[in-house]
Amino acid sequence: MVSASKNRKFVSLSGIYIHIPFCKQACTYCDFHFSVNMNSKPELVKAILLEIDQRKNYLEGEEIETIYFGGGTPSVLSEDELNSILDKIKKEFKVAKNAEISLECNPDDLTEEKLEQLKKAGINRLSIGLQSFNEEELKWMNRAHTAAESLNCVKLAQDKGFDNITIDLIYGSKFQDMESWERTLQTVLNLNVQHISAYNLTIEAKTKLGLDHKKGTEPEVSEELSSEQFKKMIEVLQKNKFVHYEISNFGKANFFSKHNSNYWKGTRYLGLGPAAHSFNTESRQWNISSNSAYIQKVNANELYFEKETLTTQEQYNEYILTRLRTTWGCDKKEIEKRFGKEVLSSFEITVKKYQNYFDSKDGIITLNIEGKLKADFLASEFFLE
Ligand code: SF4
Structure with missing residues (x-):
């Protein structure tokens, strides 16, 4: 068995996630809150x-290394709303001097004025949801x-001085054949x-795409393509020069997402806002995934979250699920140290099998x-029941 205090050896810095659950319009494929x-x-x-x-x-007083505004669309926050959240976090937590502060945004929100406000607020990493360069597909x-x-x-x-920008892309839709996908990749590279x-x-x-698919008006995504x-x-x-450091993520040296890397490495984080998750290693x-219920319950100081305590098996399954997707991989020494010899031997049997x-x-x-293409299946093959 693994004690909580033993687990704590693997973590030292924490992150804060803030979920901003508003969007101007609903994207057809999206099932976020x-x-x-x-x-x-x-x-x-x-x-x-x-x-x-x-x-x-x-x-528990740990230093905050990363703050991440996700959503939804955090770029719909006004300057005052964004600053009020950041000021409060800085007041109540010890935020590292060089903390990574990311904000997800959509292109239609990024005016010159908005970018200046974000810069002034201390946002130093922009995550822009571009998704596609094809008008019809957009x-x-x-x-x-x-x-x-x-x-x-x-x-x-970039002109406003943001030098840590990530963009989101979607592939596999009926609008992208190999030729157009290569053009998309070239366009991305040109963005620098x-x-x-x-x-x-x-x-x-439950999305529009899902409902249309059920009706038969949208085709299945081609796995082969x-x-x-x-x-x-x-x-x-x-x-x-991009490093493929997690299945869905590519970063240049020194520009991996610290916030998401910390998730995958199992550090602690606090999630604020409706539908946000928190994790403290144990x-x-x-x-709750409802804006009105969240507001009502927080104001009344009633319980607004559900909680599960992770068993050792669940901690191991989680370790596999998150680490296998990354360039840091699963470390046999760490598995033995945290979960014991028997678990290591089960891990080795699965590695041999696949x-x-x-x-x-x-x-x-x-x-x-080839393994990356089957990551979810392979992870499940390691899981302890
Ligand atoms: S993809 Fe982003 S912008 Fe679109 S509905 Fe989902 S959260 Fe909102």
Whole structure:
């Protein structure tokens, strides 16, 4: 068995995630928690400030290395709303001097004035949801921006001094054949950004895309085409000095997402806002996914989250799930130290069974390209019941 205090040896810095659950319009493929009705935005921001008061001891005084505004669309926050959250965090937590402070934004929000406000507020990493450069595809996705706006906003952000920019891309849709995907990759390279997150389009049941798919008006995503595009992306980006450090993430040296890397390395984080998750190595908790219920319960100081304490098995499964996806891989020494000899031996049996999908060096097991295509399946093969 592993004690909590033993686990703590593996962590030293913490992160804060703030979920801003508002979007101008609903993208057809998205199943995140958000609302297109922004009437409750001021109240929700106030509730987040109150949640900070209620949960300021969750990280037990650890220094905050990363702050991440995700969503939803955090770029819909006004200057005052953003500053009020950041000021409160800085007041109640010890934030590292060089903390990475990221904010997800959509191209249509990034005016010169907005970028200046973000810079002034201390945002030092912009995550821009470009998704595609194909007008028809953007319309099909119901994105609120054009391809031209996508290209312009990156340039504008660079002109305003943002030197740590990541963009989001989606591949595998019916609009992308191999030729257009290669053109997309070239366009991305020309943008001269430091980081790229690229996600395979998935059809989620409760989305517009999912409903259209059920009706038979949208085709299945072609696994074969997605796999080819994934491999092409790795080839092109690696040739251009991007490190493929997690299945969906590519970064230039020194520009990996610290916040997300910390998730994958199992450090602690506090999640604020509706639907946000928190993790303290022993338990995981998640806030209610309803803006109105969240506001009401935070104001009444009632319970607004569910919580599960992780068993050793669950901690091991989580270790596999997160680490296997990354360039840091699964470390046999760490597995033995944290979970014991028996678990290590079960781990080794699975590695042997699927050896064609793994690379192994100095006791560290990572996925090769074919393995990356089957990451979820392979991770589940390691899981302890
Ligand atoms: S993809 Fe982003 S902008 Fe679109 S609905 Fe989802 S959270 Fe909102």
